[in-house]
Amino acid sequence: MSVLVVVECADGEVKKSSLEVASYGAQVAAQLGTTATAIAVGEANEANLVKLGEQGITKVLYDAEPRLKDFVNNAYTKLIATAAEQEQAKVIVLANSNIGAAVGSRLSVRLKASLATNVVELPKTDGGQFVVKRGAFSGKAFSDVVLSGDRKIIAVKKNSTEAQHDAGKTAEVASFSAQLSDADFADAPKQVVMQDQAGGVLLPEAERVVSGGRGMKGPENWGLIEDLAKALGAATACSKPVSDVDWRPHHEHVGQTGITVSPNLYIACGISGAIQHLAGVNSSKVIVVINKDPEAPFFKAADYGIVGDVFDVLPKLTAAVKALN
Amino acid sequence: MKFLVCISNVPDTTTKITFTPDNKEFNKAGVQFVINPWDEYALTRAIELKEAAGSGTVTVLNVGEADTEPNIRKALAIGADDAIRVNAAPTDAYFVAEQIAAIAKEGAYDVILMGKESIDYNGFQVHGMVGEMLGVPTVAPAMKLDMSGNTATLEREIEGGKEIVSVNTPFVASCQQPMCEPRIPNMRGIMTARTKPLKVVPAVGEPARTQVQEYALPPKKQGVKLIDAENAGELIKLLRNEAKVI
Numbered sequence: 001m002s003v004l005v006v007v008e009c010a011d012g013e014v015k016k017s018s019l020e021v022a023s024y025g026a027q028v029a030a031q032l033g034t035t036a037t038a039i040a041v042g043e044a045n046e047a048n049l050v051k052l053g054e055q056g057i058t059k060v061l062y063d064a065e066p067r068l069k070d071f072v073n074n075a076y077t078k079l080i081a082t083a084a085e086q087e088q089a090k091v092i093v094l095a096n097s098n099i100g101a102a103v104g105s106r107l108s109v110r111l112k113a114s115l116a117t118n119v120v121e122l123p124k125t126d127g128g129q130f131v132v133k134r135g136a137f138s139g140k141a142f143s144d145v146v147l148s149g150d151r152k153i154i155a156v157k158k159n160s161t162e163a164q165h166d167a168g169k170t171a172e173v174a175s176f177s178a179q180l181s182d183a184d185f186a187d188a189p190k191q192v193v194m195q196d197q198a199g200g201v202l203l204p205e206a207e208r209v210v211s212g213g214r215g216m217k218g219p220e221n222w223g224l225i226e227d228l229a230k231a232l233g234a235a236t237a238c239s240k241p242v243s244d245v246d247w248r249p250h251h252e253h254v255g256q257t258g259i260t261v262s263p264n265l266y267i268a269c270g271i272s273g274a275i276q277h278l279a280g281v282n283s284s285k286v287i288v289v290i291n292k293d294p295e296a297p298f299f300k301a302a303d304y305g306i307v308g309d310v311f312d313v314l315p316k317l318t319a320a321v322k323a324l325n
Numbered sequence: 326m327k328f329l330v331c332i333s334n335v336p337d338t339t340t341k342i343t344f345t346p347d348n349k350e351f352n353k354a355g356v357q358f359v360i361n362p363w364d365e366y367a368l369t370r371a372i373e374l375k376e377a378a379g380s381g382t383v384t385v386l387n388v389g390e391a392d393t394e395p396n397i398r399k400a401l402a403i404g405a406d407d408a409i410r411v412n413a414a415p416t417d418a419y420f421v422a423e424q425i426a427a428i429a430k431e432g433a434y435d436v437i438l439m440g441k442e443s444i445d446y447n448g449f450q451v452h453g454m455v456g457e458m459l460g461v462p463t464v465a466p467a468m469k470l471d472m473s474g475n476t477a478t479l480e481r482e483i484e485g486g487k488e489i490v491s492v493n494t495p496f497v498a499s500c501q502q503p504m505c506e507p508r509i510p511n512m513r514g515i516m517t518a519r520t521k522p523l524k525v526v527p528a529v530g531e532p533a534r535t536q537v538q539e540y541a542l543p544p545k546k547q548g549v550k551l552i553d554a555e556n557a558g559e560l561i562k563l564l565r566n567e568a569k570v571i
């Protein structure tokens with residue numbers, strides 16, 4: 001019996017959310033009195049896999065099949081299922097990402113496992129039950145869920161648990177082959193198009209987010225948001241109406257019908273704080289609201305606020321961050 | 326082409342979520358239920374593709390008890406041809422997926438469309454489960470879906486970009502913006518929806534694999550600390566020294 005952790009890599013690096021997942025998996029293994037093995041997917045670099053020891057991983061399986069570099073649902077599912085059988089994994093932990101959820105849901109059927117997505121805390125394993133806490137009602141609530149199957153799959157919400165770093169510890173990297181055939185790659189993407197990130201931070205992985213609403217008046221003013229984001233090392237986001245009218249791309253739209261984020265810092269500029277917007281951001285650790293209307297509902301959900309004009313306040317904040325660094 | 330569109334019945338997005346005093350159940354009192362917003366993209370796109378092809382059918386499917394029928398009728402009013410309701414409380418994603426897979430198989434549907442996720446339970450998993458149960462590809466979440474004969478071309482959102490994926494029927498896809506502009510029912514649609522067939526069938530398969538033990542609301546905020554706009558730089562100091570987030 002062991003815990004199997006799925007680690008997503010890109011450009012050789014282990015994704016931040018996967019470091020969290022590795023650490024989560026190692027802690028679950030400790031709770032259950034066993035060890036955690038990782039299976040790496042995507043474009044990995046061996047030196048970075050060795051470093052997963054710092055998160056408490058003892059062994060990392062890596063299949064160097066070049067077609068695994070990009071996400072292929074069937075191939076990834078088979079790869080991880082094969083690793084789970086080899087390791088006799090009772091618990092599989094992955095990131096609640098588009099890859100993690102796609103693979104996790106197929107695996108749960110193939111391995112007859114109980115699946116919980118959007119998990120925000122370590123499980124409670126006392127009393128013979130296995131209970132996880134997960135976000136529900138689009139960030140408006142949490143639920144404690146019993147995973148009653150013999151096998152369990154947990155998809156951990158990004159930035160909701162902290163990655164441990166035990167400096168200097170190493171993991172053994174073992175080569176592994178799931179004997180994948182052409183048929184397993186039949187659903188491979190024809191083309192992968194990445195956004196031009198130009199040094200920017202990816203919103204779903206971001207620890208800090210600067211977000212703009214209709215109060216920004218127009219796309220031509222987004223330089224103010226971008227300047228502050230850049231100074232803070234933050235990603236940029238927006239409210240739904242802003243992406244609806246194409247001021248910003250829709251993948252920046254946060255909220256109940258956009259993406260849910262839980263950064264350490266969320267700065268809302270010219271956003272009123274409608275319930276559907278709050279649902280997507282209210283698990284942020286610290287919320288800052290800048291709005292010229294002191295009655296804007298967002299202030300009720302904020303930790304810090306400035307009642308003022310974004311066009312006046314944002315440049316001051318950017319300058320203050322630069323002065324600090 | 327036979328389209329199967331799966332819709333979940335969820336609290337309106339403006340709902341203030343509360344639970345029963347023992348925190349074991351969602352408090353439905355006074356709550357308005359709607360078609361899951363993501364599923365409206367699936368429904369509208371299926372209708373558009375059927376119209377573009379000039380033939381085909383769009384069937385809506387819900388796993389739920391009789392109280393979901395107003396929203397099933399609404400989907401018929403938007404333009405679906407017929408509907409199926411699996412008469413059971415949707416206790417978890419696995420249970421729901423089993424019902425959808427059984428109906429998809431029996432009815433030999435070509436394209437099974439869902440929403441990205443159900444906004445009540447946020448599983449983001451039924452589509453993958455159904456694909457696996459049927460042994461067909463799932464593309465989730467899809468921002469674009471075009472069909473040419475039996476081949477579909479989709480854009481799948483990934484973190485930081487998108488993939489262009491091409492699959493043959495049958496397949497499962499989960500839909501999100503900007504796939505289409507969701508339609509709203511018109512008067513004629515509402516009239517014809519009343520007489521469109523809505524079949525009620527019993528549940529099949531194994532029981533749920535997860536059980537909710539208890540719900541909780543997020544902890545309340547302490548209250549906002551206001552900083553004078555004239556002195557905006559002070560905020561940055563607080564974020565570093567007090568909140569320690571920068």
Ligand SMILES: Cc1cc2nc3c(=O)[nH]c(=O)nc-3n(C[C@H](O)[C@H](O)[C@H](O)COP(=O)(O)OP(=O)(O)OC[C@H]3O[C@@H](n4cnc5c(N)ncnc54)[C@H](O)[C@@H]3O)c2cc1C
Pocket residue numbers: 212213214215216238239240241242253254255256257258269270271272273274275276277280290291292293296308309310311338362
């Ligand atoms: C089914 C459904 C789903 C939805 N899902 C989402 C969702 O996922 N995400 C989402 O964001 N919304 C969602 N909405 C929309 C939501 O209800 C609100 O309409 C939206 O969030 C408002 O966006 P906003 O705050 O940018 O604009 P507004 O509500 O127009 O607010 C603009 C704010 O800017 C302030 N302002 C104006 N000028 C300045 C200035 N110079 N300086 C400072 N402040 C200024 C104003 O005081 C105001 O508070 C949804 C709605 C529905 C019906």
Ligand SMILES: Cc1cc2nc3c(=O)[nH]c(=O)nc-3n(C[C@H](O)[C@H](O)[C@H](O)COP(=O)(O)OP(=O)(O)OC[C@H]3O[C@@H](n4cnc5c(N)ncnc54)[C@H](O)[C@@H]3O)c2cc1C
Pocket residue numbers: 331332333334335336351353361363364386387388389415416417418421438439440441442443444445446447448449450451452499537
């Ligand atoms: C008040 C309330 C409380 C609920 N509580 C729970 C709960 O505690 N635990 C629980 O597991 N479920 C609960 N549900 C059921 C939930 O609505 C879902 O039907 C089901 O659990 C799948 O949820 P998901 O978030 O995993 O779906 P997702 O995987 O996020 O859904 C993806 C897509 O699957 C389709 N789909 C989902 N559900 C259905 C359905 N019922 N019928 C047809 N198509 C569907 C839709 O197209 C949806 O967009 C509750 C429902 C209500 C109304």
